Amino acid sequence: MPMNRPERQRESAPELDAVDRALVDGVLAGQLRPLAKTITLIESTRDDHQVRAQHVIQALLPATGNAMRVGISGVPGVGKSTFIEALGLYLIEQGHRVAVLAVDPSSTVTGGSILGDKTRMEMLSQNTAAFIRPSPSAGSLGGVAAKTRETMLVCEAAGFDVVIVETVGVGQSETAVAGMTDIFCLLQLPNAGDDLQAIKKGIMEIADLIVINKADIDARAAQRAQSQMKSALMMFHHASPHWTPPVMTLSALQKQGIADFWAEVKRYRDVLKPTGEFDAKRRHQALAWMWEMIDSGLRSRFRDNPRVRAELAPLQAAVEQGVTTPAAAAARLLAHLN
Numbered sequence: 001m002p003m004n005r006p007e008r009q010r011e012s013a014p015e016l017d018a019v020d021r022a023l024v025d026g027v028l029a030g031q032l033r034p035l036a037k038t039i040t041l042i043e044s045t046r047d048d049h050q051v052r053a054q055h056v057i058q059a060l061l062p063a064t065g066n067a068m069r070v071g072i073s074g075v076p077g078v079g080k081s082t083f084i085e086a087l088g089l090y091l092i093e094q095g096h097r098v099a100v101l102a103v104d105p106s107s108t109v110t111g112g113s114i115l116g117d118k119t120r121m122e123m124l125s126q127n128t129a130a131f132i133r134p135s136p137s138a139g140s141l142g143g144v145a146a147k148t149r150e151t152m153l154v155c156e157a158a159g160f161d162v163v164i165v166e167t168v169g170v171g172q173s174e175t176a177v178a179g180m181t182d183i184f185c186l187l188q189l190p191n192a193g194d195d196l197q198a199i200k201k202g203i204m205e206i207a208d209l210i211v212i213n214k215a216d217i218d219a220r221a222a223q224r225a226q227s228q229m230k231s232a233l234m235m236f237h238h239a240s241p242h243w244t245p246p247v248m249t250l251s252a253l254q255k256q257g258i259a260d261f262w263a264e265v266k267r268y269r270d271v272l273k274p275t276g277e278f279d280a281k282r283r284h285q286a287l288a289w290m291w292e293m294i295d296s297g298l299r300s301r302f303r304d305n306p307r308v309r310a311e312l313a314p315l316q317a318a319v320e321q322g323v324t325t326p327a328a329a330a331a332r333l334l335a336h337l338n
Contacts, residue, residue, distance in 0.1 A: 016059060020052055024059045030097075030159040032131060039133055042150045057150055060157035065282075067099075067156045070265065071177035073167040073203070074187030079213045080166055081120035083187060083252035088124045090258045091162055099155035100124070100132045101148055102166040131160060149180050149289055178206045179285055182278065183268050185209045185261075188229065190222035190249075205236045208245055209264055216251035223249065240277055243268060307336040 016024060023041070026034025042053045074080050081102075088098040100121070124130050133151060152163050167177045178184040186207040204210075210229055215222035229247040238245065246264050250257025272278040302308055315329040 020056050027158045035158045038154050039151050042147045063157040064153045067161050067163045069181040070164045071181035071184040078187045078189050079252050085121040085124040086252045086255050086258050088130055092129045096162050097129045097160045099160035099163045102134045183208045187211050187213050190218055190225045210247045212249040213252055215249040216254050242271055242275055305336055308333050
């Protein structure tokens with residue numbers, strides 16, 4: 001389901017050196033090694049690498065925007081990796097090229113991640129029409145890695161027409177992925193214990209499609225969960241007046257219902273595209289992304305300010321000891337930016 005990219009003016013790309021030009025040419029040719037190297041460059045924390053990465057992305061930007069961006073979330077154990085592998089293999093059979101950006105949680109103690117998604121998606125990872133890139137969340141909120149958006153653009157430039165973003169799956173914070181994908185799909189279990197835990201505002205309100213996975217284990221429980229979800233959705237206000245999120249059951253392990261799932265994804269696009277909502281959503285996401293980058297940059301510059309660095313430790317101690325208020329300490333530090 002390739003996307004028709006709207007005509008738009010681009011900023012002229014900066015001059016690239018031979019190394020970065022080779023990366024750009026390799027990505028545009030759909031070569032996996034330059035693609036992986038470009039993503040590594042994007043994920044680097046070195047300042048010089050970040051400058052190079054932005055130049056490379058700018059050069060690739062005209063080739064982006066043609067993919068269907070699918071966000072997948074759900075609690076641990078719901079079968080996200082099994083579902084994505086079954087979906088990816090089905091899409092490849094239909095002639096698509098599939099990129100999977102899988103985000104693994106980073107340890108709050110060591111900072112490390114297992115990054116085992118290629119192992120969990122063994123068949124898909126061996127397919128030449130697929131590209132799987134696991135990345136550590138590294139403390140980023142919302143279940144995605146800090147550079148997931150840029151990585152998604154590079155995959156699109158490499159010719160992948162379906163990009164799947166799998167979140168870390170830690171609970172109700174899995175909302176950032178909805179801000180970078182075209183459709184946000186929430187996976188649920190048929191027997192999740194307290195059904196009210198699954199029917200919460202926040203993640204339910206932003207879900208565009210809800211899937212009850214592992215329906216083969218207990219079909220009656222899956223149908224009951226499907227009915228409960230449909231009733232719960234009636235209480236929520238959804239972003240589009242033209243789309244009511246469907247609730248469907250399937251079994252990723254048995255590869256049952258995968259074609260029906262993709263049919264719903266295509267129907268979502270076909271419903272919202274003529275209304276202008278589909279393209280408007282992408283425009284709003286791009287602006288939100290810009291402001292996130294501004295907020296991140298301001299925070300970084302704040303911490304790097306010499307006067308802030310000199311006073312930060314003693315003011316933190318003063319706040320901890322109750323000598324000064326958090327508001328007064330914050331105001332004093334922020335005054336150094338004037």
